[in-house]
Amino acid sequence: MSTSQNSTPVITFWTRISQSSRDLVIALIVIASVFLLSAKLDLSEKFIEWALAHESLQLDEFPLVLFAAAFVSIWFSRRRMREMISEANRRIKAEHASQESQRMFKTLFDQGLCGNFIADIKGNILLCNQSFSAMSGNSESTLNLKKAIGARWDELCSKLQSVEKVDIPELTVARPDNAPWIVMARLTRALDNPQSQEKKIHGFFTDITEQHLAERELAVLLKENQALARHAMQVQEEERRNIAREIHDEMGQYLTAIRLELASLPKDKQHPLTEFAVRINSHVEHIQQAVRGLIHRLRPTALDAHGIAEAIEQLVNEWKKQHPAVDCQLALDKSCLSLPEKISIVAYRIVQESLTNIARHAHANHISIKLIGTRGILSDTLTIEIRDDGVGFNPHTPRAGFGLSGMRERVEAEGGTFNVQSQGKGVVISANLPLSTEPKAIQES
Ligand SMILES: Nc1ncnc2c1ncn2[C@@H]1O[C@H](COP(=O)(O)OP(=O)(O)OP(=O)(O)O)[C@@H](O)[C@H]1O
Ligand SMILES: [Mg+2]
Structure with a gap:
């Protein structure tokens, strides 16, 4: 009981002091114990007596050597201690950095x-x-x-x-x-x-599911749109062909009949009706020419009869007659001699509308028209280019007409590309039309 009462303040003191103070207390106790033990047992005297007896061994220098060894080991252990502390600090820092990067990774991963x-x-x-x-x-x-x-x-x-x-x-x-x-x-x-x-x-x-589905839907819509445009163009061409036939068969017959009737009238110059007959004949002739032009515009007969090359040559020659001051060059590739019918119509309409636009808007001096067939790996292509040196226009500003948009629709409906370029002066209309919808089989050479 008394032992525990005595030991309590000692333990309390021991737990309260810091680690370095404890080390100091231990060192003092060890030094005091060694001193007391040495004093009690006369260890130093005995050592000196023994050293004197063996003087040849120089053992009396031993305490000094011990002192030097103690000093060196204290110095080394202090240095080692410092190294260990800085090593420990480095490790703590690295651990913090690693924890921080883990935390950031987790945030990135989770959020x-x-x-x-x-x-x-x-x-x-x-x-x-x-x-x-x-x-x-x-x-x-x-x-x-x-x-x-x-x-x-x-x-x-x-x-x-x-x-x-x-x-x-x-x-x-x-x-x-x-x-x-x-x-x-x-x-x-x-x-x-x-x-x-x-x-x-x-x-x-x-x-990207939503985006992908939307893209897929858009592609379907685009295809439908192209098919619709193609159908509309076909219907339009069909209707033009019918109207041309109707005009030719109905109106053309009657106009010819009127002229035949007029021709059968007596050719008496003195007769008062002769002058009227001549004038009526001239009017009818004028109407006939206009009707022929109309029929030709609706459905160029040369296109059906002789193919695209001749139809375009006729179209250009006709245009040149109407605009003799303009220098117009036409270059037609041999490949144009045998184009599919729907491509021929698209090509014809592009040249036709471009020439109309040049006559109406361009004030050009030179025109060049090229139709060139190119052999491709996947498909052959017809390239159409109409170039003028007129006043030009800004193709990016919206316009009221239907000519350019109609050309684009026709070309895109056939899976081709259409482009209008105009930089300050002149206009270049270009279109690329694939000649076969099915890709060609790649031939091994
Ligand atoms: N070769 C050209 N040179 C200068 N301007 C042009 C030329 N081609 C087209 N344009 C301009 O582009 C506009 C649009 O042409 P587009 O053919 O679409 O319509 P439009 O000729 O005005 O009318 P339409 O519907 O009768 O063809 C024209 O109004 C004209 O201003
Ligand atoms: Mg036009």
């Missing part, structure tokens, strides 16, 4: 708008963020990427053994609830835990 996940090479999702859960329809626990992506998963995993990351612009993933899921993906090797034998894969998914 990222991309779907982030870590999966094993068997395709099981080990960890994922909320975005990934949301885009997978909260089915990440049942989702297996190997099943969802198929053989592509193994292919990607083996690729990741040789490269750091793999980017996939479009990847279709089978969602467990069968909803469409298309993503843009990046897969990287996850940092391996040295203790773990299993390789892991870190993936980022960006959901």
